[in-house]
Amino acid sequence: MALFLTISFSSIATGIHTWLAGTMQNEMLVKITEMAIAGISLLLFLVPLCFFLGYMERKVAAFMQIRLGPNRVGPKGSLQIVADTIKLLLKEGLTPTASDKFLFNLAPMIVVVTSMLVMAPIAFAKDFQIWDLSIGVLYVSSVSSIAVIGILMAGWSSYNKYSLLGAMRSGAQIVSYELSVGLSLISIVILTGSLRMSDIVMSQENGWWIFKGHIPVLISFVIFVIASTAEINRAPFDLAEAEQELTAGFHTEYSGMKFAMFLLAEYINLFVVSAIGATLFLGGWMPFHIGHWEAFNHIMDFIPSSLWFFGKTFAIIFIIMQFRWTFPRLRVDQLLTLEWKYLLPISMVNVLFVTVMAIMGWHF
Amino acid sequence: MFLKDYFVTIYKSVGSLLKGMKVTGYYFTHPKEIQTQEYPDNRATLQMFDRFKGEVVMPHDENNEHRCTGCQACEIACPNGTIKIITKQELQPDGKKKKAIDTFVYHLELCTMCNMCVTACPSDAIKMAQTFEHSVYDKRQLKKVLNAPGSKLMEGVE
Numbered sequence: 001m002a003l004f005l006t007i008s009f010s011s012i013a014t015g016i017h018t019w020l021a022g023t024m025q026n027e028m029l030v031k032i033t034e035m036a037i038a039g040i041s042l043l044l045f046l047v048p049l050c051f052f053l054g055y056m057e058r059k060v061a062a063f064m065q066i067r068l069g070p071n072r073v074g075p076k077g078s079l080q081i082v083a084d085t086i087k088l089l090l091k092e093g094l095t096p097t098a099s100d101k102f103l104f105n106l107a108p109m110i111v112v113v114t115s116m117l118v119m120a121p122i123a124f125a126k127d128f129q130i131w132d133l134s135i136g137v138l139y140v141s142s143v144s145s146i147a148v149i150g151i152l153m154a155g156w157s158s159y160n161k162y163s164l165l166g167a168m169r170s171g172a173q174i175v176s177y178e179l180s181v182g183l184s185l186i187s188i189v190i191l192t193g194s195l196r197m198s199d200i201v202m203s204q205e206n207g208w209w210i211f212k213g214h215i216p217v218l219i220s221f222v223i224f225v226i227a228s229t230a231e232i233n234r235a236p237f238d239l240a241e242a243e244q245e246l247t248a249g250f251h252t253e254y255s256g257m258k259f260a261m262f263l264l265a266e267y268i269n270l271f272v273v274s275a276i277g278a279t280l281f282l283g284g285w286m287p288f289h290i291g292h293w294e295a296f297n298h299i300m301d302f303i304p305s306s307l308w309f310f311g312k313t314f315a316i317i318f319i320i321m322q323f324r325w326t327f328p329r330l331r332v333d334q335l336l337t338l339e340w341k342y343l344l345p346i347s348m349v350n351v352l353f354v355t356v357m358a359i360m361g362w363h364f
Numbered sequence: 365m366f367l368k369d370y371f372v373t374i375y376k377s378v379g380s381l382l383k384g385m386k387v388t389g390y391y392f393t394h395p396k397e398i399q400t401q402e403y404p405d406n407r408a409t410l411q412m413f414d415r416f417k418g419e420v421v422m423p424h425d426e427n428n429e430h431r432c433t434g435c436q437a438c439e440i441a442c443p444n445g446t447i448k449i450i451t452k453q454e455l456q457p458d459g460k461k462k463k464a465i466d467t468f469v470y471h472l473e474l475c476t477m478c479n480m481c482v483t484a485c486p487s488d489a490i491k492m493a494q495t496f497e498h499s500v501y502d503k504r505q506l507k508k509v510l511n512a513p514g515s516k517l518m519e520g521v522e
Contacts, residue, residue, distance in 0.1 A: 064388040068400040326388045327381065342374065 010127035038130050042119060050267040054081040057321055064325040085260065093256035096159060103157035108254065108261035110150035115268040117143050121197045122275045125285050125306035129198065136197035137185050140276055141178070144231070147269070148174040151233075151240065154262075155250040166249025169332060170240030173230055176339040177237075180227035183347040184220035187354040188280045191217070191363060201284040206291050208283035212363050216353040221281045223347050228277065229320050230335070232269040236327035239335060270317060278312035285309040412494040417477040420447075420470055421493040422510040429518040430511055432489035434465040441484035446474040465511055472498060473506040487521050 016037065020030045055070070055078055062069025070077030095101055121136035123129045133139060148171055155167020189195055191213060192203045203209075209217050230237035241249030251262045278284060285305035289297045330338065357363055391397055403410070412418075424430050434451045448469040453461045482490055490510070500506060 060392065063392045063395060063398070066391055066397050066399045068398055068402070071402075322385055322388055322392075326384045346374075 010125065013128060042116065042130070046116070046119075046264075046268060049271060050264050051081045051085070053267040053270060053317070054084075054263075056317075057324075060318065060321045061325050064322065088256060088260040091256040093258050094253075096253050098159040099253065100157035100159070103153050104253075105258070107150050107154035107157065108258045108265075110153065111147055111265040112261050112268070114143065114147045114150060115265045115272060117146075118272045118276075119268070122272070123197050123201055123279060123284050124309055125304070128285075128306070132196065132198050135195045137189055137195045137200070137280070140272075141182050141185060144269075144272070145174065145178055147265070151250050154254070158250070158253040160253050162246040162248075163250050163252045166240045166246045166252070170233060170250060172332075173233070173237060173239060173335060176336060177227045177230040177343075180223055180339060180343040180347050181231055183344070183351055184224040184227065185276075185280060187213075187217060187220040187347075187351055190351070190354050190358050197279060197284075200280060201286055204283040204286050204289075206289055208281065208286070208288075210281045213354070214357070214363065216350050216357060217281065219350050220347065220354070221277070223343055223350070224277055224281070225316065225319065227339075227343060228273040229323055230339075232266065232273055234266075234270065234320060235324040236329050237335060238329060239332060270320065271313065274313045274316035274320065275309075277316050278309065282312040282316075283308075284312075412496070416494050416496070417479055417492040418494050418496045419472055419477075419492070419498065420475065420481060420490050420510065422468060422490050424512050424515055425518065428512055428515045430489060430515050431487045431518050431521045432465050432468060432511065433487055433517060433521060434463050435486065437484045437486060438481035438490060441480045443478065443480065444474055444476065446471050446476075447481055464517060468510040470508045470510050471506065472508060473503055489521075 017030075017034065020033055021027075024030050024033070058080070059069045059077075061067075070080035073079045073083050095104055118140055120131040121129065121133055121139055123132075151170045151174075152167045155163040155165075155170070158164070188200065188209055191209060192200045194200060194203070204212070206212075210221055233240045239249075241251065243249075246252070251259060254262060285308050287297070287300035287303060287305065287308050289300060401410070422430050422432060434449060436449050436451075439447045439449050448471075449465055450467045450469070451463050452466040454464040456462050477492070479492060482492055498506070
């Protein structure tokens with residue numbers, strides 16, 4: 001047990017690095033091998049994660065609607081998503097005759113690659129991060145906005161009115177809600193004074209920002225959760241694929257594995273958004289610390305940092321899922337009213353409060 | 365005034381959203397509220413509702429006697445010809461002839477469970493049963509004769 005507690009993700013990573021540096025003389029070769037390992041392990045992590053999120057979503061939905069959910073394939077229905085994936089793999093990936101074939105086949109790749117790129121600066125555990133770049137928050141908010149190009153591409157190249165309408169709605173939605181997401185991220189950047197993810201996590205050593213930052217940070221956390229739910233096109237903001245009006249929106253014409261790519265990207269985005277929220281507002285992998293209570297902080301340190309990270313992330317994922325199964329979908333005008341008349345003015349005033357708080361040093 | 369309305373709107377909408385989340389959160393944390401019946405597994409204990417209408421049956425008592433006088437009111441009431449009654453003339457002990465049913469034919473494949481035959485019946489001879497596992501491989505098996513062989517009219521039913 002003691003041995004188990006001392007092994008962490010960072011020690012595994014360091015061990016692999018030392019071993020590779022010892023076996024290979026060429027430094028470039030070591031770097032390339034490490035990149036390949038990181039990429040493969042990211043894929044090996046993401047696919048089971050998406051299976052789990054799909055299963056979790058269906059079970060959460062069922063329990064909230066007083067149903068049982070999948071319970072036939074595997075114990076408690078846990079293999080249902082695996083069966084669905086096999087079904088999608090075996091299906092024909094149809095490309096419509098009138099569509100722009102190159103863009104049509106490229107769009108799902110862009111959507112998936114974009115959502116995977118955002119995984120890079122996320123700190124999964126203590127000292128365990130793919131790329132700790134100095135502009136982490138800026139990178140996340142800029143790269144995640146490329147996804148809208150993939151969605152617009154899918155809608156445009158499908159040669160289908162529903163796809164085009166869905167893509168246009170999605171474009172308007174993502175462009176507007178990005179402002180609120182950006183402004184709520186900025187409030188944490190102001191308090192931390194750094195865009196680097198590891199600095200942001202380390203700044204929460206004596207308490208998470210949501211507790212240290214008083215009401216302004218709480219408001220920006222709420223705005224972040226609402227706006228990022230809209231940004232990943234999830235209900236109640238799923239106008240882009242409103243199935244009652246637009247059949248399936250931008251992915252109406254997609255089938256088989258290309259459709260599964262969109263599904264995969266949706267769940268990766270859900271995880272990424274929750275992980276970013278957990279890192280900035282709830283301290284990432286940082287255990288629950290209260291100021292200078294050394295004994296209490298030390299007890300909390302015994303829980304592995306990866307567990308803290310995933311616990312916080314899944315708490316936010318659960319909240320976003322609960323949104324989906326509680327609230328009805330907004331109309332397009334209501335969606336834009338919410339952003340431009342409520343979320344954006346509130347978050348702008350909120351940034352002002354946070355700045356005053358940071359200058360006067362009123363936070364803990 | 366405008367600002368007051370603005371903040372009142374925000375306060376009220378946040379309140380109503382939280383109310384909705386409280387309801388779903390309650391259902392999520394109370395699995396005993398689940399309404400789903402796992403049908404093939406609970407076949408032994410399955411309880412159907414009284415208002416459920418599965419098929420038309422004719423109850424017989426322990427002496428193999430039914431209450432159908434052969435008045436054909438149900439046959440007239442049926443909107444899609446599900447019921448066909450074949451009558452016969454039965455010789456009474458006092459020498460008079462009396463109309464009685466020979467066969468009560470019921471086509472389940474045509475029945476829409478509208479309950480009009482049951483309401484039309486003046487002597488409560490037929491009723492709706494709660495059975496619902498009706499699927500068969502041959503359509504002819506759905507044509508049913510409701511009066512049991514050798515049954516006769518109950519005493520005192522006119």
